[in-house]
Every structure is written in structure tokens, then in C-alpha cells.
Amino acid sequence: MSATGLPPDLLARLDDLLGSGGLLTDEADCAPFAIDWRRLFPGRPAAVARPSSTAQVASVVGLCREAGITLVPQGGHTGLAGGATPDASGRQLVLSLARMNxxxxxxxxxxxxxxxxxxxxxxxxxxxxxxGRLFPVSYGAEGSAMVGGMIATNSGGINVLRYGMTRNLVLGLEVVLADGSVVDGLRALRKDNAGYDWKQLFIGSEGTLGIVTAAVLRLVPRPRHTETALLAVPDPEAALRVLAAAQDGLGDTIQAFELISRCSFELLERYAGLPSPLPPSPWCILLETGSTLSGLRDAVEGTLGEVLERGDAVDGVLAESKAQAAGLWGLRERITECEAHQGKSVKHDVSVPIPAIPAFLEAADRALAEGAPGTVPNVFGHMGDGNLHYNVLIGPEHDSAAINRLVHDVVDRFAGSISAEHGIGQYRVDELARRRRPEEMALALRLKRALDPDGLLNPGKVLRV
Ligand code: MLT
Ligand code: ZN
Known part of the structure; x- marks a missing residue:
């Protein structure tokens, strides 16, 4: 073994293959690839390979396979579940796709x-x-997140309500398998029912079944008119009624329906100096609609008028300009960053059936107050998708794993999911194993063994293998 933890002949062959700047072995050069941006999942890569073509990715996989070295595919490294971070052994090769852009x-x-x-x-x-078209996947990390990671994690974001998760927006895929072969399914077809739709296996598999090297994405017509509003609502029940009114009045022009708690606004003001344009309220909704046809503003004003009159919303602001709309989104998108400034938090990315949201929130708050006194829920997220980030701000005295289990127990009571959009990574491996049905876990294991029998790809992520 060399100082990097890789056999010297493998290093020489990788160096030869990848050329100048293609292989990083120096600890300082590898440091940015060793830890996620929230600094929660530190690891130690043996080296970082930076291939610039699919053929090079295939060769790197082939060489590692021969040498028995495991690989951790990595894109923009913005995931929230530690799925792209190597372990601490110093023997895993990070495979960065950043040069294939x-x-x-x-x-x-x-x-x-x-x-x-x-x-x-x-x-x-x-x-x-x-x-003049729209690629609808959008989230706070979009300035760094990369397509490979977006697909590997089937990422969600703020427009899922109208356009679906990443899975709905991938038409074709090219992947490198664990045996070093390349499967080219880069078809730009909107309908393709010929045989198994195998690409679905890789979307959301977090780099454990194959390495995504390229994709054909689906675009949509670009809405020419958008309307963005922030509404103050007294409680989650009222937020549900506003959602129903928006569905009635605005139909499928609704692009985003986000719920934001007062705690999130307090963090935004404290750590980003961003005050809410509305007086403090227990909850707010950020609603966005879009259409190619005119008349949207009237429709939105009509719906807002209705919910304000009924008292389901108690206050509201409808953006008058693109800049004002961007300002409202700026608030939403900086919650995570402000939460990180605040200190330690236990992240949750749960979904429950939409009508159960008020009861879920009440039950989770109660469970927390009883089981982890002194903690503070910072709740925000994609209410229109039934997906909430029920994050919990904690102090040094709190046990984050216990809080995780406590919140997930409540999720189970509502037949929800412990990861709506962030994925399992390394963060939720044990929780997934604990909560998914044994037959589902057995099936997942069979798929993993069939596609990666030697466990070369991203071991320890999603499953404990
Ligand atoms: C978001 O919706 O802003 C992120 O997915 C959530 C998070 O940081 O927990
Ligand atoms: Zn989210």
C-alpha cells in the first residue's frame, strides 16, 4: 500500500489513465471531497479520481474492481444524508464526476x-x-448540486408539486455498472415501453447500483407568468384549507406550496438579517403559480381574497415584481443555512398523507415535549407534497439518534416515509432497516447483490453492505 491507502500499481495506472489533474492524492487536495458541506459526515478518501469521459469512468471502475478497491461516486456534494462521503478507512476512492459537465x-x-x-x-x-424552456428541478443547493447526484438521489425541491421528482424528468440514462461495462440508454423518447424500464433502478439508488454518467432530461414549456405570494395562516389546519382553495381556484398552475414556521423566520432574521415582510405569525405559506396564459394574476387575487375573507389566511403579500418574488424565495431557500448557523439540529425529511399534516405536527410536537424537553422544532417544507422538514434544534445534552427515532415513530403512526426527498445515504441506514418491511429490505439486497456482487459501489450507503 502507498501513503494514500491504494496499491502503488493501481495509483500508477489511474494516473496514467486520467492524466494531468485527473487524480488527486495529496491530503489537502482531497480534503474538500472528504466531508459534506454541513460537516456532519467526515471521511478520508484514499484519493480522488476525476475522469473526464464515460470511457474513463468505466476504466476507473474496472481498475478498482481488479484491485478490490471500493468507490464513492460524488457530484456537487450537497446531499443532506452523507451519501457521497467516503468512510474513514482511507481506502475508498472518491469518483468525482465534476469534470464531465x-x-x-x-x-x-x-x-x-x-x-x-x-x-x-x-x-x-x-x-x-x-x-425559452424550463428545467423544473429547483432547490437551495442548485448552484453546486450536479445532475449525477440529482439523479442518484432522485432529488425533489420546490416544484415537485407540479412537475414531480427528478424521476419524472429523466427520459434516458447512461450508467457505468460495477463490472465496468457501460449501459447506454440515452434515448430522447417521451414514450418508450420496450422492455424493462431499467433506468428507474438507478434513479434514487444513491450510487450503490451503478454510476450515472449522462442523462436525457425532460424540459417543460416555460410559464410566461408567475405569481408568488406569502400568506400568514393561524395553524396547519388553515394551511390545508388554503391548499384546497388553491387547488379549486388555481388548479395545476400551482407550482409550489411551502409551509414555513415562525421558528424558521426567527432564524432567518437572526442569522441572515432577513426579516419577514409580514408580522410574526405561527405559520406562513409560500405559494407560487405559473402559466403560459394570461389572467393568472386575477385568479390568484381571487383565491387570496377568498382565503383572507374566510380567515384561513390572516395576512398576505403578493409579489409585485420579479425581484420581490425572488426576495420571498430567498427567505425560503436560506432556512437550512440559518439553521446550520444556529448550532446542532436533527434533520428530518418526512412525508405523511397531506390531510394528516396537522395531526402529525401536533403528535410530533407532543412526543418531543415529552421525550426530549428543551428541544425546539424548526418546521418548514413542501406541504403541497406532504413533505415536511421537521428539524429539531438541540443542545449538547440531547441525544440526536433518540430524537430521530422519536420523530420517525410518529411518522410510522401516520403511515409516512422517513425520507421523502433527501434519501438514505449513511444518515438513515439503520432507520430504514428498522422501519421497512423485511421483504422490501430482502428485495433491495437481492438487487444490490445482482448488480454489485462484490460490493464495490458506495458501500454502507442505503443498505448496510
Ligand atoms: C429544503 O427543502 O430546503 C431542504 O430540502 C431541507 C433541509 O435543509 O432540511
Ligand atoms: Zn426540501
């Missing part, structure tokens, strides 16, 4: 776009916008 093709009529895994999500959005 080409937009290969864009078809504005067929509404498709072929991109490489290292493309930053924001760059994909910008390319679509330049062609």
Missing part, C-alpha cells in the same frame, strides 16, 4: 436535453431558459 444537446420542440453527470443543476436550468 457538458450540455450535449437541447431540443426545444421535443423538450429534451442531454447532459453529463457533472453539469451543475443551475447550469441546466440556465441552458433551458436560454432556449
Amino acid at each position: 457538458a450540455v450535449r444537446a437541447l431540443d426545444p420542440v421535443g423538450l429534451t436535453m442531454e447532459v453529463e453527470a457533472g453539469c451543475v443543476v443551475q447550469a441546466v436550468q440556465a441552458a433551458a431558459e436560454a432556449a
Whole structure:
């Protein structure tokens, strides 16, 4: 073994293959790849391989396979579950897809776009916008997150309500398998029912079944009119009534329906100096609608008028300009960052049936007050998808694993999911095993063994293998 934890002949062959800047072995150079941005999942890579083509990815996998070295695929490293971080052994190779960042093709009529895994999500959005189209996946980390990670984690974000998760927006996929072979399914077809839809296996598999190297993404027509409003609501029941009114009055123009608690606004003011435009309220809703047709503003004003008159919303602001709308979204998107400034928190990414949200919140608050006194829930998230980030601010005296279990126990009572959009990574491996049915876990294991029999790809993520 060399100082990096890799056999010297493997290092030499990787160096040869990847050329200048393609292989990082120096500890300082590898440091940014060793830990997630929240600094919760530290690891120690043996080295970092930075291939610039699919063929190079396949060769790296082939070489590692021969040498019995495990690989951790990594994109923008913005995940919230530690899925792209190596373990502490110093024997895993991080495979960064960042150099594979080409937009290969864009078809504005067929509404498709072929991109490489290292493309930053924001760059994909910008390319679509330049062609007058929309790539709808959007979330706070989009300036760093990459397509490969977006697909590997089936990421969600703020537009899922209208356009679905990443899975709904992937038409074709190219993956490198654990045996080093390349499967090219880069078809730009909107309908393709020929045989197994195998790409679905890799979407959301967090790099444990194969390595995504390129994809054909689905674009949508760009709404020419958008309306963004922030509404103060007295309680989650009222928020549900506002959602129903929006569904009635605004139909499928609703793009986002986000719930934000007062705690989140307090953190925004304290750590980002961003005050809410509305007086303090226990809950707020951030609603966005979009349409290519005119008349949207009247419809939104009508719905807002209705919910204000009924008292389901007690106050509200409808953005008058793009800048004002961006300001409202700026609040929503900086909650996570402000939460991190505040100190330690236990993150949750749960979903429950939408009508059960008020009862879930009440039950979770009660469980927390009884089981972990002194903790503070910081709740926000994608209420229109039934997905809440029921994050818990804790002090040094609190046991984060116990709080995690306590909140997930409540989720189970409502037949919910312990990860709606962030994935399992290493953070939720034990919780997944504890809560999924044994037959589901056995099936997952069979898939893993079939596709990666030697356990080379991202071991310890999603499953304990
Ligand atoms: C968000 O919706 O802002 C993130 O997915 C949630 C988080 O930071 O917990
Ligand atoms: Zn989220």
C-alpha cells in the first residue's frame, strides 16, 4: 500500500489513465471531497479520481474492481444524508464526476436535453431558459448540486408539486455498472415501453447500483407568468384549507406550496438579517403559480381574497415584481443555512398523507415535549407534497439518534416515509432497516447483490453492505 491507502500499481495506472489533474492524492487536495458541506459526515478518501469521459469512468471502475478497491461516486456534494462521503478507512476512492459537465444537446420542440453527470443543476436550468424552456428541478443547493447526484438521489425541491421528482424528468440514462461495462440508454423518447424500464433502478439508488454518467432530461414549456405570494395562516389546519382553495381556484398552475414556521423566520432574521415582510405569525405559506396564459394574476387575487375573507389566511403579500418574488424565495431557500448557523439540529425529511399534516405536527410536537424537553422544532417544507422538514434544534445534552427515532415513530403512526426527498445515504441506514418491511429490505439486497456482487459501489450507503 502507498501513503494514500491504494496499491502503488493501481495509483500508477489511474494516473496514467486520467492524466494531468485527473487524480488527486495529496491530503489537502482531497480534503474538500472528504466531508459534506454541513460537516456532519467526515471521511478520508484514499484519493480522488476525476475522469473526464464515460470511457474513463468505466476504466476507473474496472481498475478498482481488479484491485478490490471500493468507490464513492460524488457530484456537487450537497446531499443532506452523507451519501457521497467516503468512510474513514482511507481506502475508498472518491469518483468525482465534476469534470464531465457538458450540455450535449437541447431540443426545444421535443423538450429534451442531454447532459453529463457533472453539469451543475443551475447550469441546466440556465441552458433551458436560454432556449425559452424550463428545467423544473429547483432547490437551495442548485448552484453546486450536479445532475449525477440529482439523479442518484432522485432529488425533489420546490416544484415537485407540479412537475414531480427528478424521476419524472429523466427520459434516458447512461450508467457505468460495477463490472465496468457501460449501459447506454440515452434515448430522447417521451414514450418508450420496450422492455424493462431499467433506468428507474438507478434513479434514487444513491450510487450503490451503478454510476450515472449522462442523462436525457425532460424540459417543460416555460410559464410566461408567475405569481408568488406569502400568506400568514393561524395553524396547519388553515394551511390545508388554503391548499384546497388553491387547488379549486388555481388548479395545476400551482407550482409550489411551502409551509414555513415562525421558528424558521426567527432564524432567518437572526442569522441572515432577513426579516419577514409580514408580522410574526405561527405559520406562513409560500405559494407560487405559473402559466403560459394570461389572467393568472386575477385568479390568484381571487383565491387570496377568498382565503383572507374566510380567515384561513390572516395576512398576505403578493409579489409585485420579479425581484420581490425572488426576495420571498430567498427567505425560503436560506432556512437550512440559518439553521446550520444556529448550532446542532436533527434533520428530518418526512412525508405523511397531506390531510394528516396537522395531526402529525401536533403528535410530533407532543412526543418531543415529552421525550426530549428543551428541544425546539424548526418546521418548514413542501406541504403541497406532504413533505415536511421537521428539524429539531438541540443542545449538547440531547441525544440526536433518540430524537430521530422519536420523530420517525410518529411518522410510522401516520403511515409516512422517513425520507421523502433527501434519501438514505449513511444518515438513515439503520432507520430504514428498522422501519421497512423485511421483504422490501430482502428485495433491495437481492438487487444490490445482482448488480454489485462484490460490493464495490458506495458501500454502507442505503443498505448496510
Ligand atoms: C429544503 O427543502 O430546503 C431542504 O430540502 C431541507 C433541509 O435543509 O432540511
Ligand atoms: Zn426540501
